[in-house]
Amino acid sequence: MKTFCADEQKRHNPKGFLSSGSPRPNPEKPERIERLLAGARAAASSIHHPANHGLGPIAAVHTPEYLEFLQTIHRRWQLIPGASEEVVPNIHPIGRTGSYPASAVGQAGYHMADTACPISAETWESACWSAWAAVEAAETVISGEPAAYALCRPPGHHAFADVAGGFCFINNSAVAAQRLRKNAARVAILDVDLHHGNGTQGIFYARSDVLTVSIHADPVRFYPFFWGYADERGEGAGLGYNYNLPLERKSGDEVFLEALAAARSRIEAFAPEALVVALGLDAFEGDPFGELSVSTPGFARIAEAIAKLRLPTVIVQEGGYICDELGDNLTSFLTGFGGAI
DSSP states (O other), X not given: OEEEOOGGGGSOOOOEEEETTEEEEOSOOTHHHHHHHHHHXXXXXXXXXXXOOOSHHHXXXXXXHHHHHHHHHHHXXXXXXXXXXXXXXXXXXXXXXXXXXXXXXXXXXXXXXXXXXXXXXXXXXXXXXXXXXXXXXXXXXHTXXXXXXXXXXXXXXXXXXXXXXXXXXXXXXXXXXXXXXXXXXXXXXXXXXXXXXHHHHHHHTTOSSEEEEEEEEOGGGSTTXXXXXXXXXXXXXXXTOEEXXXXXXXXXXXXXXXXXXXXXXXXXXXXXXXXXXXXXXXXXXXXXXXXXXXXXXXXXXXXXXXXXXXXOEEEEEOOOOSSTXXXXXXXXXXXXXXXXX
C-alpha cells in the first residue's frame, strides 16, 4: 500500500489550545508525522510526495468565502495592534445568518468553531498539502489500486464547508470522497476516530450520494458536544444517509467491533462503489485523550473487518496523538488491512 505525505505539512505548528477550560500545549504537533511515517514504513508501505492538485478538489467541498478567509486571515490579523501570533477567535455568533462581518476579528469568530484550530502564517500551506495527500490517495485508488493511505496532518474531519474546528481546517476525508465520486456513483465514509466527525457529517448531511458513518465516544460530555448523537440521520435528500454509533467512555475492542459490525451492515445496504476510512488512532487506550480503550492489536482487527467490505478504499489519517505506541497502532491497522484484502 502506498502512503502519501508532504514535508510541507510539518510547517503548521500550533502552540496551544483550551481543553475543558484549561490552557494546554496543542497536541496536534508536527512530530505526529514522523511517528506515523515510521509506522507506515514498518507496515512495508512505500512513501510518496503528493502532487500539487490546486484548489479545485478543495473547493469542491468548501465555500470560496471560507477558502479566501483561510488564505488571508493571518496577514490581516497581524494588522491589528498588539495582535496575537496566531489567529484565535474571541467571539462567536449565536446564529450564523445572512450577515457577514468585514473585520478580521468577526470573520475569525464566524469561521472558527473553537480555540483548537489556531491559524499561523504556515497553516494554509500545510492544510493544502494535507488535502492534496488525500487527493493523491484517491487518484491512486481510482487508477486501480485496492487501497492507499493519506497521512493527512493537519487532520480534517471537524472542518465543515465553511468552519474550522478541532485542529482541522480542510476536510481531507470529504475531499477524498468527493474525488472518488468522479468514478463512483456512491461513496461511503467510515469514521473510526475517538471524536465524532461532525464536519464530515455536516458537509454531506443533505446528500444521498455519500453515506457518512461515525463510531466515536458519546458526545454528551465530550467533544464535539453538539453533534454525534444517534438520532442525527440526515436531512432532505440525505435523510437516512447519516449513521452515528456513539460508544460509552472506555469502551474497548469488543464493544468497538460490535459497533463496527453495525456500521458494516449499513454500508453494505448502501452498496457503495468506494470507501473512505477516516482513521483516528486516538481511540487507543493509551492516547493522551484516553476516552476509549482500543488496544494496539485491536486496530488490526478493526482493519480486517473493514477490509472485508472488499471496496476500493482511501484511508485518511485523522486523530491519534503523541504516545509511544502511535506508530505501532498505524502499523497494526495497515498490516491488518493489507492482510485482509
